[in-house]
Amino acid sequence: MAGLAYLDSFYEFYERLDDYMPEKLHLARVRQPNPGPIQLALMRPAMRRMYRRMFASWPDGLRATLVERHLSDGWWQAGVRERSNLPAVAAELRQGGDLPDVPVIALAPTGIDPGLRLMMSGKALRAMADGNRRMYTDLAGSVTRGEYRSLEGARHSTMTTDRPDAVVPAVRDLIAMAAS
DSSP states (O other), X not given: OOOEEEESOOOGGGGGGGGTSOGGGSTTTSOOOOOOHHHHHHHHHHHHHHHHHHTTTSOHHHHHHXXXXXXXXXXXXXXXXXXXXXXXXXXXXHTTOSOOSOOEEEEEEOSOOHHHHHHSOHHHHHHHHHHHHHHHHHHHHTSTTEEEEEETTOOGXXXXXXXXXXXXXXXXXXXXXXXX
């Protein structure tokens, strides 16, 4: 590995996520939503609009496929299964060892995904955002050449489409750091 562009994904630091979060947001305590067929049917029109906006600049055929897949029952169930097993996933990732001392740019969105607003209080969302900021800062600080960059206006689920103006230069910067 020559470097790491961290895009707010799940990684081995998540085993220590509980150190950064209030107890009610610890991985094992967070209830993973599993909307039923009626709730999904009610949510789909708004989500369809969101995904169309998210993929607006993508080619028509690809955009249509991505939107439909994101709205499919199978896609939803796969997400529920993944989110329901996060403590075990964190432990498994940790078995891979520590992050090597390579250049790291940790990009962290500051916006809140709309779905989280429906499931969490403002206080919990602020606590989660603060914990994530501290965790990403520690990730960048765990290597010799690490950098934390806050992405204003970007959200977790749509970071690359919300802020390509920040993501693309970060990847270019990382390539330059790895080459030097």
